[in-house]
Amino acid sequence: MEELKHECGVAMIRLLKPLEYYEQKYGTWMYGLNKLYLLMEKQHNRGQEGAGLACVKLEANPGEEYMFRERALGSGAITEIFDTVQSNFKDLTKKQLHDAEYAKSVLPFAGEVYMGHLRYSTTGKSGISYVHPFLRRNNWRAKNLALCGNFNMTNVDEIFARITAIGQHPRKYADTYIMLEQVGHRLDREVERLFNLAEAEGLTGMGVTHYIEDHIDLANVLRTSSKEWDGGYVICGLTGSGETFAVRDPWGIRPAFWYQDEEIAVLASERPVIQTALNVPADSVKELMPGQALLINKAGKLRTTQINKVRELKPCSFERIYFSRGSDVDIYKERKLLGEKLVPNILKAINNDVDHTVFSFIPNTAEVAFYGMLQGLDDYLNEEKVRQIASLGHNPNLEELEQILSRRIRSEKVAIKDIKLRTFIAEGNSRNDLAAHVYDITYGSLVPGVDNLVIIDDSIVRGTTLKQSIIGILDRLNPKKIVIVSSSPQVRYPDYYGIDMAKMSEFIAFKAAIELLKDRDMKDVIAAAYRKSKDQVGIPKEQMVNYVKEIYAPFTDEEISAKMVELLTPAGTKAKVEIVYQPLQGLHEACPKHRGDWYFSGDYPTPGGVKLLNNAFIDYIEQVYQF
Numbered sequence: 001m002e003e004l005k006h007e008c009g010v011a012m013i014r015l016l017k018p019l020e021y022y023e024q025k026y027g028t029w030m031y032g033l034n035k036l037y038l039l040m041e042k043q044h045n046r047g048q049e050g051a052g053l054a055c056v057k058l059e060a061n062p063g064e065e066y067m068f069r070e071r072a073l074g075s076g077a078i079t080e081i082f083d084t085v086q087s088n089f090k091d092l093t094k095k096q097l098h099d100a101e102y103a104k105s106v107l108p109f110a111g112e113v114y115m116g117h118l119r120y121s122t123t124g125k126s127g128i129s130y131v132h133p134f135l136r137r138n139n140w141r142a143k144n145l146a147l148c149g150n151f152n153m154t155n156v157d158e159i160f161a162r163i164t165a166i167g168q169h170p171r172k173y174a175d176t177y178i179m180l181e182q183v184g185h186r187l188d189r190e191v192e193r194l195f196n197l198a199e200a201e202g203l204t205g206m207g208v209t210h211y212i213e214d215h216i217d218l219a220n221v222l223r224t225s226s227k228e229w230d231g232g233y234v235i236c237g238l239t240g241s242g243e244t245f246a247v248r249d250p251w252g253i254r255p256a257f258w259y260q261d262e263e264i265a266v267l268a269s270e271r272p273v274i275q276t277a278l279n280v281p282a283d284s285v286k287e288l289m290p291g292q293a294l295l296i297n298k299a300g301k302l303r304t305t306q307i308n309k310v311r312e313l314k315p316c317s318f319e320r321i322y323f324s325r326g327s328d329v330d331i332y333k334e335r336k337l338l339g340e341k342l343v344p345n346i347l348k349a350i351n352n353d354v355d356h357t358v359f360s361f362i363p364n365t366a367e368v369a370f371y372g373m374l375q376g377l378d379d380y381l382n383e384e385k386v387r388q389i390a391s392l393g394h395n396p397n398l399e400e401l402e403q404i405l406s407r408r409i410r411s412e413k414v415a416i417k418d419i420k421l422r423t424f425i426a427e428g429n430s431r432n433d434l435a436a437h438v439y440d441i442t443y444g445s446l447v448p449g450v451d452n453l454v455i456i457d458d459s460i461v462r463g464t465t466l467k468q469s470i471i472g473i474l475d476r477l478n479p480k481k482i483v484i485v486s487s488s489p490q491v492r493y494p495d496y497y498g499i500d501m502a503k504m505s506e507f508i509a510f511k512a513a514i515e516l517l518k519d520r521d522m523k524d525v526i527a528a529a530y531r532k533s534k535d536q537v538g539i540p541k542e543q544m545v546n547y548v549k550e551i552y553a554p555f556t557d558e559e560i561s562a563k564m565v566e567l568l569t570p571a572g573t574k575a576k577v578e579i580v581y582q583p584l585q586g587l588h589e590a591c592p593k594h595r596g597d598w599y600f601s602g603d604y605p606t607p608g609g610v611k612l613l614n615n616a617f618i619d620y621i622e623q624v625y626q627f
């Protein structure tokens, strides 16, 4: 099976006016294409391993191509696909280049409907054929389908077994192909239903085509094909006749936002990219709601409709902590609050000695939480100053006041990230090396042997960043103590809904808990959890229980953190190291609307997640852990 790694970015554009309109108003009929480029480039954070785009030209004549696709692999994929598209126009005269009618009739990618996709990570079976959008071709215009998604299904095996049992034959054993086939199959049926109706009305030739295209209802298609999907998803698609759709999972796990005015309709994974690309305010951008689809028909009429009943809402909190851009008005506040909430525990870790502590962050995502942390520290110091002044017991003189007021929170740029790439979403093996070499330090940023260093990161997952790089290089500055602060709680369980969280064996929190059980002669806890997990193999996934929780249950967060420090501190480190974590409660308070926290709590939003965790734990015990 294709590995479960589909946390991605999507973008869709539907031009609601003819191409001439954009040529006249904006000086180019490529307006849609250019906006797509912006939407994709601004979501680069969501995928660096590949990118693709599809375009549909409305009302092309028979024999003329009307559905176009371009895909590329690698961190330069966005530039590459747009360069390739533009290369079609490079020999045009200036007149041709600005002739929207000519473009519409002759040029590729000169359409009204666009869809783009950013791929998160290569899969076990990597290669260009796994880069979205996927295409399903047919001689009936309305049956052509281009599909892309930001998704992870947890029950692909079950769906595969069921559809092959009824005689379908997906070309590859990969979730995107299976979904393409499922949606495609239902689309075929919908077109055939309308074909029969058209014939019954006595229509012939293009009359049939127009009847089909005017009456097609993608809500039917999506309802029947998405019924059994268990997972987090935003699936987007275009049909050859120009129908456009995006459907979101009923738990609201994966995000999507959309905007419409009289010229354009747009959908993207993140809100601020729409704001920036179209210069519109946040409140004009709407969220695609859980279980809902955005549908735009061939005529450009937009509607939203409920496809699946809303389930218990579990929007992914990791989107807020790390994955999305921090430039969203709400995400920015939430990240700051995450940082601020950690201040009491940070002060405890440094014995309130703010005068001899330098505060900093691990670039890049943690920067916003850092500002929140600074704000909280400032508030603390101000209270301190008031207390100091009050405790003088007399009206302070200028010198006394100056001395007290000169106290500052000392923030410095200590850690530097040399390339603007996300290492977390880089592929497995190359990731270690990248994490080891991508960071550097600012020499002289603290007083050696005297200052503590508090450095905030957004998350610690495998601990690679800390172990291979950060702790070692920070120690070169000779801090008395290094306090690593994580703005998110301990990542204890794999994610099966889109964010590429490593295997059980790679989680540093899990490793720490296993080590603690070994140290304390409690291996029977591991054996019992394994036995119970094994016993529930084969029962319906809805009845399964997360027994991995038992591995963590005997320990406090602090005990696990302390063990992590032991495991992550490179030999020869001089400074004392401590890790301060966000409690789960703090996360919920900072991101109250995004209650999806299964990687921290083990409370999976769908039964498929518990089943996959159960398998992962059994695999871990059987392959990695030997009794």
Ligand SMILES: O=P(O)(O)OC[C@H]1O[C@H](OP(=O)(O)OP(=O)(O)O)[C@H](O)[C@@H]1O
Binding pocket: 322, 362, 363, 364, 365, 366, 417, 421, 422, 423, 424, 425, 435, 457, 458, 459, 460, 461, 462, 463, 464, 465, 466
């Ligand atoms: O514990 P680990 O498994 O090493 O993973 C966690 C690290 O990965 C991410 O950085 P990344 O380089 O992806 O992104 P950023 O520059 O946006 O912070 C994250 O910000 C942490 O620093």
